[in-house]
Amino acid sequence: MSALKIEKGSSSHSVYALRDPFAEREEKHTLAVLVENEPGVLARVIGLFAGRGYNIESLTVAEIDHKGHRSRITIVTSGTPEVIEQIKAQLGRIVVVHEVHDLTVEGAAVERELALFKVSGTGDKRIEALRLAEIFRANVVDSTLESFMFELTGPSDKIDAFAELMRPLGLTELARTGIAALARGTA
Amino acid sequence: MTRQMTGAKMVVQALKDQGVDTIFGYPGGAVLPIYDEIFQQNDIKHVLVRHEQAAIHAAEGYARSTGKVGVALVTSGPGATNAVTGLTDALLDSIPLVVFSGQVATFMIGTDGFQEADTVGITRPCTKHNWLIKDTDKLADTVHQAFHVATSGRPGPVLIDLPKDVQFAQGEYVPPQKAKKSYYQPKVKASIEEITDLVALIEKAERPLFYTGGGVINSGPAASQLLRELVDTTGFPITTTLMGLGSYPASGKGWLGMPGMHGLYEANMAMHDCDLMINVGARFDDRITGLVSAFSPGSTKVHIDIDPSSVNKIIRVDLPIIGDVGHVLEDVLKVWKSRGRKTKSAALKQWWAQIETWKDIRCLNYTNSQTVIKPQYALERLQALTGGMDRYITTEVGQHQMWAAQYLGFEAPNRWMTSGGLGTMGYGFPASIGVQMAHPESLVINVAGEASWLMNMQEMGTAMQYRLPVKQFILNNERLGMVRQWQELLHGERYSSSWSESLPDFVKLAEAFGAKGILCSDPKDLDDAIMEMIKYDGPVIFDCLVEKHENCFPMIPSGKPHNEMLLSAEAEAFEGGGALV
Numbered sequence: 001m002s003a004l005k006i007e008k009g010s011s012s013h014s015v016y017a018l019r020d021p022f023a024e025r026e027e028k029h030t031l032a033v034l035v036e037n038e039p040g041v042l043a044r045v046i047g048l049f050a051g052r053g054y055n056i057e058s059l060t061v062a063e064i065d066h067k068g069h070r071s072r073i074t075i076v077t078s079g080t081p082e083v084i085e086q087i088k089a090q091l092g093r094i095v096v097v098h099e100v101h102d103l104t105v106e107g108a109a110v111e112r113e114l115a116l117f118k119v120s121g122t123g124d125k126r127i128e129a130l131r132l133a134e135i136f137r138a139n140v141v142d143s144t145l146e147s148f149m150f151e152l153t154g155p156s157d158k159i160d161a162f163a164e165l166m167r168p169l170g171l172t173e174l175a176r177t178g179i180a181a182l183a184r185g186t187a
Numbered sequence: 188m189t190r191q192m193t194g195a196k197m198v199v200q201a202l203k204d205q206g207v208d209t210i211f212g213y214p215g216g217a218v219l220p221i222y223d224e225i226f227q228q229n230d231i232k233h234v235l236v237r238h239e240q241a242a243i244h245a246a247e248g249y250a251r252s253t254g255k256v257g258v259a260l261v262t263s264g265p266g267a268t269n270a271v272t273g274l275t276d277a278l279l280d281s282i283p284l285v286v287f288s289g290q291v292a293t294f295m296i297g298t299d300g301f302q303e304a305d306t307v308g309i310t311r312p313c314t315k316h317n318w319l320i321k322d323t324d325k326l327a328d329t330v331h332q333a334f335h336v337a338t339s340g341r342p343g344p345v346l347i348d349l350p351k352d353v354q355f356a357q358g359e360y361v362p363p364q365k366a367k368k369s370y371y372q373p374k375v376k377a378s379i380e381e382i383t384d385l386v387a388l389i390e391k392a393e394r395p396l397f398y399t400g401g402g403v404i405n406s407g408p409a410a411s412q413l414l415r416e417l418v419d420t421t422g423f424p425i426t427t428t429l430m431g432l433g434s435y436p437a438s439g440k441g442w443l444g445m446p447g448m449h450g451l452y453e454a455n456m457a458m459h460d461c462d463l464m465i466n467v468g469a470r471f472d473d474r475i476t477g478l479v480s481a482f483s484p485g486s487t488k489v490h491i492d493i494d495p496s497s498v499n500k501i502i503r504v505d506l507p508i509i510g511d512v513g514h515v516l517e518d519v520l521k522v523w524k525s526r527g528r529k530t531k532s533a534a535l536k537q538w539w540a541q542i543e544t545w546k547d548i549r550c551l552n553y554t555n556s557q558t559v560i561k562p563q564y565a566l567e568r569l570q571a572l573t574g575g576m577d578r579y580i581t582t583e584v585g586q587h588q589m590w591a592a593q594y595l596g597f598e599a600p601n602r603w604m605t606s607g608g609l610g611t612m613g614y615g616f617p618a619s620i621g622v623q624m625a626h627p628e629s630l631v632i633n634v635a636g637e638a639s640w641l642m643n644m645q646e647m648g649t650a651m652q653y654r655l656p657v658k659q660f661i662l663n664n665e666r667l668g669m670v671r672q673w674q675e676l677l678h679g680e681r682y683s684s685s686w687s688e689s690l691p692d693f694v695k696l697a698e699a700f701g702a703k704g705i706l707c708s709d710p711k712d713l714d715d716a717i718m719e720m721i722k723y724d725g726p727v728i729f730d731c732l733v734e735k736h737e738n739c740f741p742m743i744p745s746g747k748p749h750n751e752m753l754l755s756a757e758a759e760a761f762e763g764g765g766a767l768v
């Protein structure tokens with residue numbers, strides 16, 4: 001058994017190769033996945049991510065063409081370039097997936113998210129919240145004497161920034177839709 | 188003209204229209220309407236297995252040995268869950284199957300009804316696609332879609348879950364010609380630029396190697412024919428994975444044997460040292476690559492595969508070609524011929540001279556014995572005595588499987604059925620039943636280990652009932668041999684639970700089923716015993732008592748590069764015992 005120079009009985013060699021510890025740099029990508037709108041299609045996509053250990057940072061889904069049975073799933077994911085390539089190929093082989101677009105590499109794209117913020121407070125804090133909301137062009141969609149609900153649309157970092165500002169002013173609840181995205185241009 | 192019929196009748200009608208002649212299954216409450224329809228017709232033969240896992244493996248054996256779709260039918264709940272191992276096996280090995288499962292009535296779904304299981308949920312990750320049918324009008328169309336999906340692109344298993352009320356209800360039957368055209372249409376032809384790039388690489392290569400796999404078999408017999416032509420006219424060497432055995436003949440002059448963990452020395456060394464690797468329908472499995480970072484460091488790599496997710500998954504390649512093997516090889520041959528059939532013949536000659544020195548190691552040599560049967564010897568004799576026959580081989584999983592791949596020779600595709608990707612012990616016996624159903628006149632042998640064989644031994648009943656003369660050739664080492672080998676080499680010879688204790692008397696077991704049992708323990712008796720097995724017209728359990736502690740070599744432990752193989756003592760002695768670097 002000299003060939004390998006492993007000591008008999010050493011257990012430092014596994015039957016299975018262990019993962020390379022020198023992981024590469026991760027990138028964030030926004031994918032648009034056009035799917036047949038049939039039962040279980042979202043489970044297939046999510047199951048793929050869970051089963052193969054891919055990340056989901058944001059996911060939105062809705063029907064976009066009722067007659068044509070099409071839904072659009074927008075997924076923000078991260079991984080090494082190899083993993084991103086695999087994710088796209090794996091999505092593409094799901095039978096009910098029609099198209100997979102990587103908006104991060106296919107040219108400029110617009111990404112938007114909608115969020116609802118409930119901010120409770122009185123006095124100065126309440127006034128400050130309203131002032132900041134105006135600066136951010138957030139709409140007031142509900143209010144009581146002790147709270148506001150703001151609606152804000154924009155890129156995710158704008159929503160993050162607004163949330164940070166609202167936290168000390170009494171942010172009690174936050175709901176975000178996740179990202180919707182489209183490539184710029186005519187086609 | 189519309190034809191109204193019950194969902195159950197539709198299933199049978201659609202199967203007939205798809206050209207199905209045999210299905211493997213096991214009844215239960217949720218599929219009784221379908222069984223009732225099966226009873227009332229004669230076109231489709233139903234084989235009653237003894238366990239649903241076996242139904243799926245039998246369908247796999249049927250599919251792999253015919254190139255057709257394998258079909259199975261199981262009941263809801265436990266019937267469906269028993270099928271899961273088989274489905275996963277077929278998914279990993281790209282075997283086209285259409286499996287029907289019964290389900291509780293639509294209005295009962297979600298109530299934890301009797302024998303309810305979330306079958307589409309459970310089988311979603313282990314099928315290529317699956318459907319729950321809630322409307323009888325959609326049933327026929329879905330069955331036709333299922334056949335299309337199972338066989339198009341990279342083949343795989345699909346499942347249709349059929350609630351009982353859908354089977355009883357009337358609906359409109361749609362024949363295959365009228366079914367909706369599926370939007371699922373994978374690309375099969377490659378671009379002319381890709382083909383030309385590959386031909387240019389072939390013309391320039393000095394140390395080329397074809398590394399071919401199961402995709403060639405998936406593509407059909409014409410692909411194997413084209414592969415032979417390309418290999419023989421270029422004079423390039425070829426190595427074929429466990430799943431691809433037979434696509435190029437073992438007697439062919441380009442053949443280097445199987446590569447990988449238990450592959451041949453010359454095949455692995457050629458993988459490591461080649462300057463052009465042409466992967467045809469193989470998926471760089473980890474049993475092949477060993478240490479990925481040291482895999483074939485100096486080669487330009489081409490990968491022909493129908494599934495884009497197989498490409499650049501494990502090994503980055505320089506020229507990916509997405510398409511069907513048959514289509515691509517046909518185009519490659521055309522272009523290569525039209526450009527004057529060029530290869531670098533002087534360099535090729537040198538490359539072959541190098542390969543011959545690797546072959547001289549004779550990595551499959553072993554120390555034979557006068558007193559005990561060596562498993563390698565048993566397979567050499569099996570090959571010598573049956574190699575020229577109309578023969579199909581299935582295997583279980585373990586050392587015997589690897590020895591079978593090493594010592595048996597396959598001259599044609601679809602003659603070798605083994606569980607490669609999932610490595611499912613218990614696959615071989617039911618698979619042999621499926622093969623024999625498809626080829627009633629042929630010799631079908633399951634090369635087994637005793638431990639694997641016990642996992643689906645209940646199928647003796649099926650073999651007897653349908654008079655299937657399958658030969659169960661058990662290399663009985665009274666050990667979970669493959670596990671024992673790893674424990675010897677890597678776990679300090681601590682043989683934790685790797686003894687096959689309390690084994691049955693296999694001869695008596697055969698007799699208990701009304702079959703024939705043969706015991707052989709003396710090398711001198713082996714030939715006669717094998718001939719007796721072949722000649723017997725009926726199922727045989729052949730209990731071949733072999734050396735208990737034989738190790739399977741060559742072997743590349745995981746995480747090691749190709750040029751660090753463990754060899755048998757004989758091959759090492761030749762090498763001088765030095766490290767093979």
Ligand SMILES: Cc1cc2nc3c(=O)[nH]c(=O)nc-3n(C[C@H](O)[C@H](O)[C@H](O)COP(=O)(O)OP(=O)(O)OC[C@H]3O[C@@H](n4cnc5c(N)ncnc54)[C@H](O)[C@@H]3O)c2cc1C
Pocket residue numbers: 279280281340341342399400401402403405406427428429430431445446447448449450467468469470471472474475491492493494497510511512513584585589606607608609610611669
């Ligand atoms: C105990 C044990 C030990 C093993 N040791 C080894 C070993 O030493 N050597 C070895 O080779 N294997 C070994 N295996 C098997 C191994 O695990 C894999 O199953 C096998 O190597 C995969 O074979 P493949 O690459 O040919 O791919 P397959 O699993 O057959 O996949 C086929 C590939 O071809 C593609 N394809 C399918 N249809 C087409 C088409 N029409 N056109 C183009 N492409 C197509 C698919 O997309 C896929 O990428 C072992 C298994 C076990 C259980």
Ligand SMILES: Cc1ncc(C[n+]2csc(CCOP(=O)(O)OP(=O)(O)O)c2C)c(N)n1
Pocket residue numbers: 583584585586587588610611612613635636637638639640662664666667668669670
């Ligand atoms: C269902 C299943 N369980 C466990 C394993 C792990 N395993 C791989 S080989 C092996 C031993 C097989 O023993 P046997 O069938 O006697 O064959 P041998 O290796 O002795 O030739 C085991 C337990 C497996 N592959 N499949």
